[in-house]
Amino acid sequence: MAESLEPTPVVTTTVGRYLATRLVQLGCRHLFGLPGDFNLNLLDEMLAAGDGAGGDIVWMGSANELNAAYAADGYARVGRTVGALVTTYGVGELSAVNGIAGAYAEDVPIVHIAGLPSRASIRSGARLHHTLLDGDFLHFVRMFAEVTAAQAVLDGEDAAAEIDRVLETMLATSKPVYLGVPLDVARAGVDASRLATPLARPASDPDAVAAFAEALRARVERMDRLTVLAGPGVHRRGLEEGVARLAETAGVRIASQVGSKAILDETHPASLGTYLGRNTLDPRSQAVVDDAGVLVMIGTVFSDFTTGFFSHRYEPAHAIELALDHARIGPAVYPAVRLQDGLAALQDAVADLAFALTADVPPAEPLETPRDDSAPLDHAALWAVLQEWIDGPAGAGGTTLIAEAGTAFYGALDLTLPARSDLLGQPVWSSIGYTLPAAWGAALARRDRRPVLVIGDGSAQLTVQELGRLLDQPNAPVVLLLDNDGYTVERKIQSPDAVYQDIPRWDWNALPAALGARAARVHEAATPGELRGALAEAGDRSTSHFVRVRLGRDDAPRLLVALAAGIAEANARA
Template sequence: MKKRVGQYLMDCLSNVGVDKVFGVPGDFNLTFLDDIISRNDLEWVGNTNELNASYAADGYARLKGIAAMVTTFGVGELSAVNGIAGSYAERVPVIQITGAPTRAVEQAGKYVHHSLGEGHFDDYRNMYDSITTAQAYITPENAQSEIPRVINAALFEKRPVHIHLPIDVANTEIEVTASFELAEHQHMDVSKYMQMIVGKLQSAEQPVIITGHEINSFGLHEALEKFVTQTHIPVAQLSLGKGAFNEESPYYMGVYDGALADKAIRDYVDQSDAILNIGAKLTDSATAGYSYQFDIDDVVMINHHNFKMNETKDNDVSLVDLLAGLNKLNYVNHTDFPKYKRPSAHDYDLNDDPLTQETYFKMMQDFIKDEDVIIAEQGTSFFGAYDLALNQHNKFIGQPLWGSIGYTLPATLGTQLADPKRRNLLLIGDGSLQLTVQAISTMIREEIKPVIFVINNDGYTVERKIHGENEMYNDIQMWDYKLLPTVFGGKDEVCTHDVNTSEEFQKVLLQVETQPDRMHFIEVKMDVHDAPRKLNAIGQAFAKQNG
C-alpha cells in the first residue's frame, strides 16, 4: 500500500498508543501537519511555544507511556531542548519530530532561514545526541527501518528520541510493506545475579529496598509489589520516583530522604546490612545532599542498564529482567521494621489567621481523592507535597532530578489530556508559573478541567532558601494572577478563587468539590519566607554543597 512517509510515521505512533501530538507549526512542518489533522485517531494540540510543548509531551507520556511532538527546524527544535533533556534525565519516552528543509536545500548548502547561515544542517541534530537515546535522519529509502528503530528505542529505554524529517521526505509516497509492530524484548539470563542477591539476603539481619523513578518509567509497580509481598522486605521510596511503591502496602515504611527522613526510617535504612536499590538514583535532592549514612559501595544496584554488587557490574541488563529474576527468589524476611503511619485527617485548625505552608499541605492531604493525579512543581510545592500520603491509585508527578521550574504547568496540560477522566491537581508557585503561564491558554482551548493551586509568596522561595534570602534577584513582578484566565479567554470557563486563610481555603475546596465540571484557578497567598520544613533543610544542604 502506498503512503506518504508522514502518514506512515503517524501510523506507527498511533499503533503504540499516541492519540495526541503536541507542537508548534512552522513552514518546515506545515504539510506534515496536514497528515496529522486529517486523521480520526490523532489530535493535534498546538502549543504557545515549543518549550511548553515539550513539557506537555513529557506529562502526557508519564501517564500514557509514550508521547510525540513536532517542531520546525532550528528555532523550534532548539526551544524544545530543555524539555527533552528533562525527559532524558527522568526516563520519559517522547518522540521529538523536527520538520526540516528539503534535501535539495540541504545538499546545495543554501543559507536558508532558521539555519546558522553557514550552509550546513546537522548542528541542531548533533545537539540532541546527548539528550536522546536514539536519532534518525529519515529518507524514503530508510523510513520503514529507521522509524520503527527509534520508536522501539524510546519504548525500551524509556527515553526521548529525535527524528529529523525533511519536509519533502514527509510528502514522498513509499510502498508500505508491513505495519509497525513493537519489537519483542530479548530476555537475558540473570540467574547468577539472583544467586548473589539471595546469598546476601540470607546472611542479612536488616534488609531493605530503596525504590524510585525507574519503576514509574517502566511500569513495574505490580512486579515490585509482588516481590515485596513474597519476601516481606520493607520498602522506602525516594522523592525522585514517589508513587513507585504502593503506600497502602503493609511493607511500606515511608520516604527516605537522608538526614531529613523520620528517625525510625532513617535509622533502619542507614543501619541496614542489605540495601537493594531497585530502580532508584541517589541524587542530591533525593538524599538531602547525600546525607545517607550507609556505604554506597555496599548497596546492591538493581537499575536499568546498571547492576552492581560488590565488584560485579553489568551495564547491559534490563530492569525488567532483573525484577523478573527477583520474583523467583526463595527468601522471606523475618525482621521487624518501622511501619508507615498515615497522617491523621483534619489535623489543623480553621481560622482567619494567614495561611501557612504547614496547614496548606495538611488540608491538601484531606482533599486528595483516590484517583487523583498530583503534579507538584519543583520548589515549595514539591518539597511540601512529596510527604503527602498517596492512595494506591494516585499518580504523583514531579521533576526533582532535572528540576526545571515551570515544568508542571504545561505538564498538567499533557497529563490531563492523557486521561481526561481523572482529576488533576497542580501545585505550583508564582515564580514557576510566570515561566510557562501561556499553557493556561492551551488548557482553556482544549476544554480540560484541572484544579490549579498557585502559591503567591512573592518570588523564588526555593532559591531564597539556598542563597540570597532577601536579595532582589529572587524577587519577581507581582501579577494579578486571578485575571489570567480572563486574559487567556476563559473568563466564563474558569472559576477563580482568592485564599488568604485556612477558613477561606476550606470554603474553596468545598466549592471545587461541588463543581467538578469546571477548571479552577486558586491563588493562595502565603508569607514570602514561609516554606515547608524539608525545603528549609534542603536549601541548607544545597548551599553547603555549592560552597
C-alpha cells in the same frame, strides 16, 4: 500453458503516515507542537493517518515549543507511554531543547520530530530563513545529539527503517530521540509492510537472567528482612504492580526516592514513605534504609537531590541493584537483565523465604491539622488542609498531583498519598515552569485521574500560556497558585532581599478567563479556613478550579528549609 505468477504488489504509505502509525502503536495518541513552514507537509501527513493505526493521532497545539516539550514529558510520565512533539527547523526546535534535556536527564521517552528544509536545499546549502546562513543545515541535529539517545535525518529510501531504529532506541533507553524530516521527505512513499511487526523493547538475555536469579537467591536466603529503595525507573517501565506484589511479602519494607513518590500506596503497612537522606521526614524510615544489611535498589537514580545532598549512609556499591538494562549484586554485574525480569527474579526469590522475614515497619506521622482557621495561611497549614482533601471524597476517584520544583514539590513530599494517586515532578532537572504544561500532558494521558497542580507564582510566569488549555480539560483540573511574591526557594538559599528575587505582581484571579478558561471557577485563600472552603467547592467535578493561595514571602515547607540550607552550605564551600 503454465499460469503466470505476478509479484505481490507492495503496499506503500508516506513517511509522515508511517511515523504517526508507529506512534499510535506505541500508545501515543496526542501530538504536541507548533506549525511552521518546514513541517506543514509532515503535519498534514501525520494527522491524516487513519484507522489502520488503530485510531487517529490528535494534534495538541501549544503556545510555544518549550511548553510542547514539557507537555509531551508529562504525557509520557503519567501515561507510562511515549511522548511526541513536532517543531519547525531551527527557531522551533531550539525553543524545545530545554524540555528535551530534562527528559534525557530523567529518562523520559519522547520523540522530537523536526520539520527540516527540503533535501535539495540542504545539499545546496541554500541561504534560507531560520538558518545561520552558513550552508550547514546540521547544526541543530548535532546540538540534539547531546541530549537524545539516537538521531536521524530521514531520506526517502530508508526512512521507515530509520524511524524504527530511532524509536527502538527510545524504547530501550527510556530517553528522548530526534527525527529530522525534510520538507519533501514527509510525503515520500515507503513500504508499509513493516508496520505489521510491532516495535518492542529488547528482551533480557535468558542466560544472564538465570545466572542473576541463582546468585540473588543465594544472597537473599541469608537475610531476615528485605529493604527496598524504589526509584523512577519503576514508573518508566510501568512496574508499580510488581512492587505492590513484592510489598505483600512479610518483612518487606519499601521506601521511594524523590521523583518516584506513590510507587506504592503510602498507607500500605510496608511503605516507608519517601527517603531523602538525613532530610527524610520520618527519621525512623531513614534508619531502616541506611541501616539495611543489604539494600535492594529498584530503578533508582543517584544525585544530590535524591540523596539529601549526599547525606545518605547506605553504600550503593554494596547494594543489589535492578536497573533499566542490567542487574547487579555488589560488584557482580549481569548485563542485559532488564528491569522487569530483575524484579520478577526478586519476587521469586523472596516468595520462598517469606516465612523467615520479620516486619518492623514504622508508622507514618500525620501532618498536624491547623488549629486556627482564621490565622494567616502558612505552608504547614496548606499541606495539612490539602492532605485532608486528598484523603476525603475529592481524592477517592484517583489523583495526579503535579508539584512544581521548589516550595510546591518539597511540600508535596510531606503528603501521604493513597492508592490510585501519582506525584509528578522534575526533581533532577528541576526546571521551573515545567509542571504547568506537564500537567496538561498528564491530564490528556490519564483521563481517569483528576489533575491537581500546585505551582509557585514565579514558576507559573514562565509557562502560564498553557493555563487555559489545562483548565479546559474534561477531567476538571484544580490549580493551586502559590502567590508568595517571588522566588522563595532562592531566597532561602541566598540573598533573600536581592532585587533578582522579585517578580512582577500579576492579577492572578483574572488570568484563567484571559487565557481562555472562562468556565473555570476562581477562588482565593489567605487562611486555612478559606483554603478548606475553596477545596470543598473544588470537589465539584463539573468544572475546573483555580485557587490563588496567598502565603508569606519567606515561608516554606519544612523539607525545603532543610534542603535550602544544604544548598547554601554547598555553595559556600564552592
